[in-house]
Amino acid sequence: MLLCANAAVDVKNSDGWTPLHLAAGNGHEEVADMLLLAKAPVDARDTDGWTPLHLAAANGHMKVADMLLLAKAAINAFDNKGWTPLYSVVGNGHKDVAEMLLSAHAAVDARYSDGSTPLHVVALTGHKEVANVLLRANAAVDAQNSDGWTPLHVASHNGHKEVADVLLRANAAVDVKKSDGWTPLLLAAHNGHKGVAHVLLCAGAAVDALDDNRTAALQVAAESKHLDVVVLLLEWGADRDGIRSNDVPALQFAKEKKLQQVLRETVQKTDQELESARAAWLAAADVTNTDVTAADPTA
DSSP: OTTTTTOOSSOOOTTOOOHHHHHHHHTOHHHHHHHHHTTOOTTOOOTTSOOHHHHHHHTTOHHHHHHHHHTTOOTTOOOTTSOOHHHHHHHTTOHHHHHHHHHTTOOTTOOOTTSOOHHHHHHHHTOHHHHHHHHHTTOOTTOOOTTOOOHHHHHHHHTOHHHHHHHHHTTOOTTOOOTTSOOHHHHHHHTTOHHHHHHHHHTTOOTTOOOTTOOOHHHHHHHTTOHHHHHHHHHTTOOTTOOOTTOOOGGGGOOSHHHHHHHHHHHTSOHHHHHHHHHHHHHHOOTTSSOGGGSOTTO
């Protein structure tokens, strides 16, 4: 009735939303269809630079998103921070909508203002299936943002073991360093993500890789009091002297008595015992066939 009475289809509220923004964001297909027939501006932007397609994608409204694309919505429209509709999809884990946008030629490696890509966002949010969708569309697995972070850095930092596994199976560089020299293993160790650390080690991560301050994962884990990660790293052959640039052993960074005791007990193991432990880890993880993420029964 309102449209018949020549109501304005491009009027905006205080957030810059048009009626089409509201219909798209809420998945109202019939209303969106009527608005498009009435020539509502398909690429109108709100105060954040979001178009109706950004909103439909973010909320997983596949049919409305398809209608907007048929109406020639800009599939790679950037918001004020550089997000395209694909970013809003992958951040919320909407696999089917992501596939639709990619089939309509959404830019799989569109860069955010800090140089991140949609795959970085998936690594942050932990949506494994969406990561697979992006990689099948040839997303750059080792894309680095302005600080040198790859998606594997992001997944490792946030403890997303399954996403890390997906990235490694797509041949992500396991020992790539960000701008301060930190590898994915250093990030996993710092945050106590034992499962991610295990996946990285099974994929060949250098256990004694050093950052720009010559700090290794063992020292980082000990300083952060992540007991289980310390033991894991030692079982994988981390330098038991734990030498830093100032020649202070990692053992001295462990303040709590329990951690000190476990460190002492572990470093007293023979090389043969440690080699047996590493062999057990590898036997439990077939990194070329099944799921690495299921390999660690204690993770």
